[in-house]
Amino acid sequence: MKPKKVPAQTQQLPGKESKMNPEPEIIRPGYKGSEKLKGKVALITGADSGIGRSVAIHFAREGAHVAIAYLSEDEDAKKTQELVKDEGVDCLLIKGDVKRESFCRSMVEKTVKKFGQLDILVNNAAVQFPEKDIEGITSKQLRETFETNIYPFFYTVDEAMKHLKKGGVIINTSSVTAYRGSGHLLDYSSTKGAIVTFTRSLAEMLVDKGIRVNAVAPGPIWTPLIPATFTKKEVAEFGADTPMKRPGQPSEIGPAYESRASDDSSYMTGQMLHIKGGESIGG
Numbered sequence: 001m002k003p004k005k006v007p008a009q010t011q012q013l014p015g016k017e018s019k020m021n022p023e024p025e026i027i028r029p030g031y032k033g034s035e036k037l038k039g040k041v042a043l044i045t046g047a048d049s050g051i052g053r054s055v056a057i058h059f060a061r062e063g064a065h066v067a068i069a070y071l072s073e074d075e076d077a078k079k080t081q082e083l084v085k086d087e088g089v090d091c092l093l094i095k096g097d098v099k100r101e102s103f104c105r106s107m108v109e110k111t112v113k114k115f116g117q118l119d120i121l122v123n124n125a126a127v128q129f130p131e132k133d134i135e136g137i138t139s140k141q142l143r144e145t146f147e148t149n150i151y152p153f154f155y156t157v158d159e160a161m162k163h164l165k166k167g168g169v170i171i172n173t174s175s176v177t178a179y180r181g182s183g184h185l186l187d188y189s190s191t192k193g194a195i196v197t198f199t200r201s202l203a204e205m206l207v208d209k210g211i212r213v214n215a216v217a218p219g220p221i222w223t224p225l226i227p228a229t230f231t232k233k234e235v236a237e238f239g240a241d242t243p244m245k246r247p248g249q250p251s252e253i254g255p256a257y258e259s260r261a262s263d264d265s266s267y268m269t270g271q272m273l274h275i276k277g278g279e280s281i282g283g
Helices: 050-061 074-085 101-115 139-149 151-160 186-209 225-229 232-236 254-261
Strands: 041-045 065-070 091-095 120-123 169-173 212-218 272-275
Touching: 041 050, 041 101, 041 151, 050 065, 050 074, 050 120, 050 254, 065 074, 065 101, 074 091, 091 101, 101 151, 120 151, 120 254, 139 151, 139 186, 151 169, 151 186, 169 186, 169 254, 186 212, 212 254, 254 272
Parallel strands: 041 065, 041 120, 065 091, 120 169, 169 212, 212 272
Antiparallel strands: none
């Protein structure tokens, strides 16, 4: 049984999974792979911890080799690499800042150089800076949020198109905030709304090439970003306002990416998958 709430705690950005209490559940003990992604290669941004780590492990258990792009969390990234390799596949770590266009392009090229192909791209890296008043959102913060959360999608997809072939898959991470808004995450929720439209438009653009584009819109998920950006009181109450009265675990999100990446979703493109603990918001 997952805990209904978590202890009050805080961290410094970007946050470390190893210092969370409790540490997130990354994959359910009973999850069995069935080689749905065998022979595939996936590049996942923001995959050192949280949702990205869960996606990496689920992909690996299904047989995919994985490249992980991360900012600076070496300890978490190396742990994820170990977990991926434990599944019998290879894992490439790529350290850098997705705000830089040159890095976005190089991580694609490094992935292809290492594995010889690219089949799945997961745009997942994101930052958030809670602010209750618009006057408190500086131009610097606004630029950092947009340059991290949406600009890299354009750079990375553009570079990936040199390698993605028919049957290729792109999966983007949006958020519940794109649909109901968030008064203390104005800039963050704005980027997540942009990701919804980006996903739908890109899906239409690439459908004739046989490349599917979908997105996942999580609700409150227990990841390092939470204690690194919210107050102790907010952390202790995190997820309690959902119908399930608790935050979700990365293990409850990872399978959604796996199913979008595999042929289970062969007739799906331009769609959003909502995983919000019972909150009825869609679109």
